[in-house]
Amino acid sequence: MQWDNIGSFLSLQALDSRLKPRSDNKRRQKMIMSAGRPLWNTVEFKFYYVAFLIVVPLMIKSAMSASNETSPNYYRFEGLLSPGWIFGRKVDNSDSQYRFFRDNLPLLIGLVVMHTSLKRVCLFAFKTTRNRFDLVFGLIFLIGAHGVSSLRIMAHLLTNYYIAKSLKRHPGYGRFFTWVYGISTLFINDNFRAYPFGNILPFLSPLDSSFKGIIARWDVFFNFTLLRMISFNMDFLARYSDVTGKEPTPSPPPCFEKPALSRSASSTTKLETICENGSNSILTDEHARLAAPHHIQDYSLANYLAYITYTPLFIAGPIITFNDYLYQTKHLLPTITRKGIIMYALRFLFCVLTMEVVLHYIYVVAVSKTKAWDNDTPFQISMIGLFNLNIVWLKLLIPWRLFRLWAMVDGIDVPENMIRCMNNNYSALAFWRSWHRSFNKWVLRYIYIPLGGSNNRILTTLAVFSFVAIWHDIELKLLLWGWLIVLFLIPEIFATQYFSKYQRKPWYRFVCGAGAVSNIWLMMIANLFGFCLGYDGTVKLIKDMFLTFDGIKFTVCANAALFIAVQVMFEQRESEKRQGINVKC
Template identity: 60%
Template sequence: MGIVSVVQDFFSLETLDQRLTAPTNDSRRKQKLGPEIQSRWSSLEFKAYWLILCIVLPLMLKAGMDATNSWNSNYYKYQHLLSKGWMFGRKVDNSDAQYRFFRDNLLLLVGLMVLHLSIKKAVLQFTNVQKVTFDFWFGLVFLIGAHGVNCLRVLFHVLVMFTLAKTFKRQRALATLSVWIYGIGSLFINNSYRNLQYGQIIPLLKPLDHSFKGIIERWDVFYNFTLLRMISFDMDFLERWNKIHSNPATVPASNSVSPERFEMKRASSTQVLETIEENATKSVLLDERARLIAPHHIQEYSLMRYLAYVTYTPLFIAGPILTFNDYLYQSSHQLPSINFKRILKYALRLLFCLFIMEFLLHFVYVVAVSKTKAWNGDSPFQISMIGLFNLNLIWLKLLIPWRLFRLWALLDGIDPPENMIRCMNNNFSPVAFWRAWHRSYNKWVIRYIYIPLGGSGNRIITSFAVFSFVAIWHDIELKLLLWGWLVVLFLLPEIMLSRYFNKFSKKPWYRHVCACGAVLNIWMMMIANLFGFCLGHDGILLFFKEMFGTFDGLLFFAIANCALFVGVQLMFEFRAQEMRAGIYVKC
């Protein structure tokens, strides 16, 4: 392989997640992707785009450094937030509390990962303990170590959710409603009573109030991810129970099995799941959708397996989210994606992102600038770079922990979905952005909320329901709920205009009109995120004033639009290249 091929493979979607590989069936591929689009990389147009990109990117980095480094007149306002760094003798901006917690405890997390994997390998090799059984016991120990006596609060919610699904299993609608009401209600309960003393609940429990609170005292922060797993178990259990009892013929009456479809041998709860390959091929077994509805024996939905799944250590803190059916299936069947070469490339990709994060923290101090609002006298270009690099750091500070935890799971033989499959700067559509951002959560929402409520057949209402849950799940604040509803409103213009202009897709001007619309989308997404997460009210007002109130600002606005247009054209062609390879991820 040449250097270009190696680089392309390293940054490909397939390196991140085998779920993103091209369909192996040629007819299915053609039906899914349609006619191939001829490559434009060698055209004069795209050679000009690459030249512009090579000029613009260094200027963007320079503008970010000019706005945040020691030679900026505002440096004295935020230099106290900088710490001693390790890269080229420079200081580091470690002022973001969320990422600082991860960065300062990275070696501890890696040590825990090595300890967990070593103990599990030894136990499985020298004893008859099954994987799920080990996950159950280690998960409980980890839960106690992480949250101390506060683990009782978590376990209370966990057991209530299990009881609701089991108690009302014969009335699926009532069970589903009860699970969702209590699940969402538990978020409000935790928000209001997370610090309620045990002695105030039951006086006999007062000694617990002065006991070990765990390494991570804020147990409620990680509870939100636990809730997703609880709902997944309950919904998968109710779906399986309903399928068996609404159509008993699907359950075999003897130990015989049919090779023509998925079947489960009648077994006790101690027997291992045996799944039959459809048409004697592995195509169904390797399909993620098939694993979501894998026909596990109903007794596999036990309390022990439920707790093993909910407290599964590699994914407990922040995911990625793996459904219960998929977790249980992979605990018995190792996927081909669990191999040394793929995992090594994934680990190197994580190290690359970690290096980029460290480089930005050492050379562009945008977090400290944003905290102190130290942008007086900066040009519109510099202010925009403060915001843009801030958004990149937000993306990286989420991506790096997620990929570390996913790497941990991969080394443990479990392959959860990849959360971030697109670089933050490689987005031009709000709809596509939300498909690629926190992808495992997006897939969870689609399976348990979007499709049950009607899916694309009732798109506006289901979208409001989805983003309402997303907002509440993130935090109990009215402004976040309003944000969720506004996101839906921002999606509507793109959805309607896409439907209208799709009929012109064969026209030579179609690509350029789409690029203009994408530039508008990028401005809307940037302004919304800059307002909410970076510059705030004052920064956005100053940005608009400088950009539209001065000649230099208007000139920057014009040049920025041209640069965004070039970037969008490159994004289009990157996706076309993926489609030529048989990959279409709709984002």
Template identity: 70%
Template sequence: MIVEIGNMLLQQILYFFSLKMLDSRLDPSTDAKRAQKVSMGASKSRWRTFEFKVYYVMFILVVPLMIRTAISATSERNPNYARFEPLLSKGWILGRKVDNTDSQYRFFRDNMPLLAGLIVLHTGLKKAVLRTTNVRRVRFDLVFGLLFLFAAHGVSALRVLLHLVINYAIAKTLRKNYRLATFLTWVYGISTLFFNNSYRKYPFGNVLSVLTPLDGAFKGIIERWDVFFNFTLLRMISFNMDFLEKWEQVVTGKKNNSPSPSPSHVSNLKPELKRAASSATTLETICENGTTNVLLDERARMNAPHHIQDYLFANYLAYVTYTPLFIAGPIVTFNDYLYQCQQTLPSINTKRILYYAGRFVLCVLTMEFVLHYIYAVAVSKTKAWDGDTPFQISMIGLFNLNIVWLKLLIPWRLFRLWAMIDGVDAPENMIRCVDNNFSALAFWRAWHRSFNKWVVRYVYIPLGGSKNRILTSLAVFSFVAIWHDIELKLLLWGWLIVLFLLPEIFAQRYFAPYRKRPWYRFVRAMGAILNIWMMMIANLYGFCLGYDGTVHLIKGLFFTWAGLRFLMGANVALFIAVQVMFEQREHEKRNGVDVKC
């Protein structure tokens, strides 16, 4: 009896930390044939081999040492403490101070109670309205979204609405010329980023004198409307492209060029292009045999057979201003959003939502622990690492990267949790820990995953995909760089990313025939170690240590005996970590999951 309870508890813990719990799109049970194919290509388990038992011992010894070193490098006993102590704030864990110096996370952390209240207000009001009236979900989203838009950005909401109207007009007026409408959608979309960067505060009175009073009106809770407009732009382009593809399909009768639905979920789909009275309020996926299916596959929902009349301005506004995902995503396509407004997916259930909420709380508590015991951000801001060993500086940088990862993951998971409570299953943005990466290509698939999916659908595939991998990657990272910020250094960063990807792309092609050889994983590990050093140094330079700190670290690594000893030990540790990462992914494949990252 005790053994059975123990096994059940273990199964629940494993499920709690599994990929399929994190995102139903990663659940192999939704596509049995694909899961079987994936599992057949996996290697035999190495978890119980002598080699991996040695790795477990090393993990038990090294990981606590890393945490201890990071704490000692930023503690009160460190000689540099007086330099960064003024940046620390009063904490709540055992009398410790907290490193709340990161402005982005500080804004979210300080306003978390306000966000929690908004979630309760939105979901409670929506459930009450839908139960007591005949209002449709998408109509409620429209009204609440517009109210939230004006509350968030005040009078600047008019600037956002102007962009929305122009974008909608481009698609609707030029719909008969697919290429021209697509071209102008992208030209206008990208130009808005430059325009907002230069004229976000342009006075209304300079446009029309009668609008002068607006310049002194309410600016909203979030005055920097242009920062969050970048996410709005993704939804604007998504609507236009989904509408134009549907219009082409209606006019020409050809199938959509987007990824086709998985045949294991939806068979013999026939788009219902004429609105019938019976489908005036509910979208049904019509099949050959007259039955209806819920589209479990995300690619199928991207091509969901909406009526052409559903691409209305009201639905467009409801989608763009959908409150749970408005601030920072995750991003869902218009077709997927509209489908989920009319069909609740099986993944929206109490158990999954509670487990996901538990994962969110665990991440918040992890972040709080790190900020209370490892003051990496404050040290980086004051450059207070004089006299620190290369090991200490590297740990400051490593935990700084983990803080960057967590400060993005936590808001994204909160907003996705909000959407799940509201009945919309958006993609999970972070499916890998930042420390669980060895491939630059795979890293970008797992980091901000919904944005990656968006880019693949609307940029990568239309430009040729893997047929022109280098050119399409160059276009993708150029757009990603401009989307993040209008700076030349970010554009150069995007191009350098492509340059750094080339060795990995060529190595994959060269060694592909040898994947079944016993020595392959060891050679692959050597390349993975080089990849990890490259990614770490690039991110330490860009987000944590800056130029001075990165140069100081490199000099310490290569020009001191302590640094060289640490470098050799670090490479051994990375080799072990990479082997465990390889095996973890093989374990996932044995269970039918292959997320390619």
């Protein structure tokens, strides 16, 4: 029973209710039948378990020996360490992004408590609507976060809003200019984020010396605001086209027989979904909520600003579409339960404590910043890089989970951004589906599918990664990185298509395992170069791997270990299929 409880706590469904077994019984049974027989108790996998018991502790030991007091390079990075709280050890708090979050975590938790408590009081005492409270609190938070720079953000918001409203009768032009303006804002902000107000109009000069907010770099977080701006415009233009018949109306979600939209006496919009049995039903299916038939008047400036400035998700997401947000402000989904929130909060706490232990015992961030790996073995250098990547993963996962937890406490269920551990990936395609998942779903809805999806896979993928690169930062190297990602994906796409016809062959998973090992090396080297070791460290690692005896021995052993890890990953996904779950990553 204890193992069942642990399995339930660590399950995908406990992480995000969207990751549950398929509701369609026929498709679920077909998926279950497609899964292979269980391998967990075979002799092969018992050998793998022994390998895990040996290799994983060695990996941790190697990372610690290369980054602790025992390292001959310790004097070079000791100055970046800070006093810690675990058994008197120092902590590696040298990553500026995570340091900002870590140092302000108590304030953020206090803000969560204040926001959710105040909202409950206002909804009860003043009988206001949820989105009206979100609007007022969101605007106050916007000013507090960015100060006078909130005027720059509001200028973008209003321009985007009026593009959609003024071109609603010409939805094609509306979408085109939404994208043109949206991408232009990234370049405008990059070049004019601190442009003096006094240079625009002389009487605005006092604003240049006014309060800049708690987060002065407003442009860094504007990128998330841009995604919401585009989502509103696209959802509004699609809905207006449906109402006016400008474009073919998509088929209604399977739950509906027809949607009924009515105005109550208080003029508050009420959306009722009438199913075939005539009873009101909440749309538990996310795809149905994406096209929920809201009244056209709900696409108002007030709801637009409430959505854009929704406080729990304003800083960094996760991303939720306008249609989904608006629906959830009127309907509390059955997935929002006390048990689910507590389980998610415990998983968040577990991740925070894991990060703390890593930062107190493995100082790889400080090592990377000072390039203090002289005379380290290839195994040690690779572990410096690997644990750095794990810290990058955790430093993004933890804030995203806090913000999602905040939204859940507030009654809004948004997609989980990280559904796989960073070490539990073998496919570049699948990796991008599980990393920043809400952004991936946004890209699919607003870029990939409208441009043709799988019918034009390479070109649509190129468009997706070009936008993703520009969205992250206006740098040529990031654009080249996006194009290289597409180049790396092409062999996987063609190999998957070619070998899929052999998937019932006994040798199929071993061939896939060899390909997966190659994929992992490509992904690791690319990310080590970009985020951890840089040019010098990556070149040293590759030279040591192939030009020294210890390096060749390490390469052989590493490939064997990766092959074993990949087989366990394969079986985990087969096990999920046997439960009717396939998250495609």
